[in-house]
Amino acid sequence: MQAFQRALEVTGHNITNANTPGYSRQVVEITSRPSLQTGAGFVGSGSQISSIRRIYDAMIGEQLNTATSGFARFDMLNTLASRLDSLLADPNTGLNTGLQSFFGAVQDVANDPASITSRQALISASDGVVQRFRSIDQRLSETETEVNQRVRQSVEDINFFAKAIADLNSKIELSGGPNDPQPNDLLDQRDSLVRKLAEQVSVTTTKQENGSLSIFIGSGQTLVIGSQARELAVQGSEFDPTRLEIVYKGISGTSPLGNNLTGGTLGGLLGFRSQMLDPTRQALGKTAQAFAQSFNEQHAQGMDLRGALGGDFFSISAPTVLPSGTSTGSGTTVATVTDIGALTGEDYILSFDGTNYNLSRALTGEAVAITGSGTAGSPFLAEGLSLVVGGAPAAGDRVMVRSSRDAAASLGVVITDPQSVAMAAPTRTSRSLSNVGDASISPAVAVDTSAASFLATSVIEFINPTTYSINGAGTFAYTDGAPITINGSQFAISGAPQAGDQYTIEANFGASGDNSNGLLLADVQAVGLLDGGTISIIENYGQMVAGVGSTTRQLQANTDAQGVVLGNLEDAELTRSGVNLDEEAANLIRFQQAYQAAAQVVAVAGTLFDSLLNATRR
Numbered sequence: 001m002q003a004f005q006r007a008l009e010v011t012g013h014n015i016t017n018a019n020t021p022g023y024s025r026q027v028v029e030i031t032s033r034p035s036l037q038t039g040a041g042f043v044g045s046g047s048q049i050s051s052i053r054r055i056y057d058a059m060i061g062e063q064l065n066t067a068t069s070g071f072a073r074f075d076m077l078n079t080l081a082s083r084l085d086s087l088l089a090d091p092n093t094g095l096n097t098g099l100q101s102f103f104g105a106v107q108d109v110a111n112d113p114a115s116i117t118s119r120q121a122l123i124s125a126s127d128g129v130v131q132r133f134r135s136i137d138q139r140l141s142e143t144e145t146e147v148n149q150r151v152r153q154s155v156e157d158i159n160f161f162a163k164a165i166a167d168l169n170s171k172i173e174l175s176g177g178p179n180d181p182q183p184n185d186l187l188d189q190r191d192s193l194v195r196k197l198a199e200q201v202s203v204t205t206t207k208q209e210n211g212s213l214s215i216f217i218g219s220g221q222t223l224v225i226g227s228q229a230r231e232l233a234v235q236g237s238e239f240d241p242t243r244l245e246i247v248y249k250g251i252s253g254t255s256p257l258g259n260n261l262t263g264g265t266l267g268g269l270l271g272f273r274s275q276m277l278d279p280t281r282q283a284l285g286k287t288a289q290a291f292a293q294s295f296n297e298q299h300a301q302g303m304d305l306r307g308a309l310g311g312d313f314f315s316i317s318a319p320t321v322l323p324s325g326t327s328t329g330s331g332t333t334v335a336t337v338t339d340i341g342a343l344t345g346e347d348y349i350l351s352f353d354g355t356n357y358n359l360s361r362a363l364t365g366e367a368v369a370i371t372g373s374g375t376a377g378s379p380f381l382a383e384g385l386s387l388v389v390g391g392a393p394a395a396g397d398r399v400m401v402r403s404s405r406d407a408a409a410s411l412g413v414v415i416t417d418p419q420s421v422a423m424a425a426p427t428r429t430s431r432s433l434s435n436v437g438d439a440s441i442s443p444a445v446a447v448d449t450s451a452a453s454f455l456a457t458s459v460i461e462f463i464n465p466t467t468y469s470i471n472g473a474g475t476f477a478y479t480d481g482a483p484i485t486i487n488g489s490q491f492a493i494s495g496a497p498q499a500g501d502q503y504t505i506e507a508n509f510g511a512s513g514d515n516s517n518g519l520l521l522a523d524v525q526a527v528g529l530l531d532g533g534t535i536s537i538i539e540n541y542g543q544m545v546a547g548v549g550s551t552t553r554q555l556q557a558n559t560d561a562q563g564v565v566l567g568n569l570e571d572a573e574l575t576r577s578g579v580n581l582d583e584e585a586a587n588l589i590r591f592q593q594a595y596q597a598a599a600q601v602v603a604v605a606g607t608l609f610d611s612l613l614n615a616t617r618r
Helices: 002-016 058-089 096-111 116-174 184-200 264-299 516-526 537-577 581-616
Strands: 026-032 036-038 041-043 047-054 204-207 213-217 221-225 231-236 244-250 253-256 320-323 330-337 347-352 357-361 380-382 385-392 398-402 427-431 458-464 467-470 473-477 483-486 489-494 502-507
Touching: 002 026, 002 047, 002 581, 047 184, 058 116, 058 184, 058 264, 058 537, 096 116, 096 516, 096 537, 116 184, 116 213, 116 221, 116 231, 116 244, 116 264, 184 213, 184 264, 264 516, 264 537, 320 330, 330 398, 347 385, 357 380, 458 483, 489 502, 516 537
Parallel strands: none
Antiparallel strands: 026 047, 036 041, 204 213, 213 221, 231 244, 244 253, 320 398, 330 385, 347 357, 347 398, 380 385, 427 502, 458 467, 458 502, 467 473, 483 489
């Protein structure tokens, strides 16, 4: 009777927890009691409960933990990547529309360089494209802030689950040894917490002889061992206090985990930040640098309506230098971009070992070759960057150089006066009407606007068909079609000049209808500037958008595939460990009937015993 009473209780427990998440079905193992030897042979002494067993497959449980971590990681990556893809590819928020509007306005001015209205429209379009750059960078910055908040919350959840698992370990240890009855409900609670922990980060579990469960994360760091739980924490990075990194609180102190944490929501957040968000901000910044620098360089080669040489059209900051929080010296580093075609956009670490400086990539630690001595006259040169160091650094001091990451946010417009837009060539050439030879002169091209006499007038007069003088001085050999450079302007004379023929190069004052430099400004969008001069500004942004889109599609496919794997394992676990109400109802009837039969045996035994007592009283 007692055995079947316990069986009824276990069946009822299964029925009431049929919809409890993480509950594993329990079954009663009933065995016969030892027989009693009599003169007639062995007589059975009934039945007993040998154990109440939890139906749980540890192999499926481990696979489910792994699948849970994988799905949570891809799901988080896919969620954030989809938002990033929408931001960059959407015509209303992306950069393509702004760039096309700007260069369209440049072309309009080139078509009518004297129009003040077109020039004002160009300045407005400049403000528009700058706001596009800044707006996208601001959205990316907000995304990074969100990632930081999610990382902080994930670490808090991990610490909470680790503490709860350690508490359950303590209770399970107190319940007895490995050969004692197991606290099935506590085991279910612990496995459920491990599953929730796996949603946050990949875990490895090891069951100990005393029934406790040890949990490891990262590259083998202990998170839970017995009734003790270690903690994770977040802190600002070595170079940027606003960028959160995860540290492990061990017995000997805290240590950064870096990129060792994988899987789960936390792994997805860290992976998105390092593999998608950071490269996107770097690529956007590199596009802004190429856009501003190339347009400024060409604008400086022109002349405005007031006869002044064109200056910078856009402003943009130099690469950011962030000193390490652990540095003890007073060293300084100044970074500038010297070769936009060689620029990678990556972040670098410049370290001082007490004697020499070394440069490496911040993400991978890969060494980067540098030339020069680091002085103003001989700066360190590496991958499009120039680095000038000074001060008194101490051995072990480090700085981070962000070559492009912060550039888009700093982009601004310098030109505010429509007449200051330099659409004309700064110098012009002419052929004297009295020349008798048939030689012609090409338009001048500015090669050095900083030359002291750049806008001075120069007259070339041929002494004979093979030699000429400049401003009546010198004797220079003439070569048909060969380039001639005077005061920073270059041109060529072609044909057969005669003695006395004159050609003039002078400042292009008053040429309000000249669009020579304007046409070159309009071509900036299509000129190869980046990646060794092979990729234009538009192409670089297009590659960035395509890369993010391709990664997003792959992440969606991976999320769907991992979801299928997770669903199949959940079904397998449910089939193995879940409660089947029909089966439990049948067990309920079966155990009830057995209990009633056992009770009837007891009643009959009681009647027989009473009869025996009554017979002996006579």
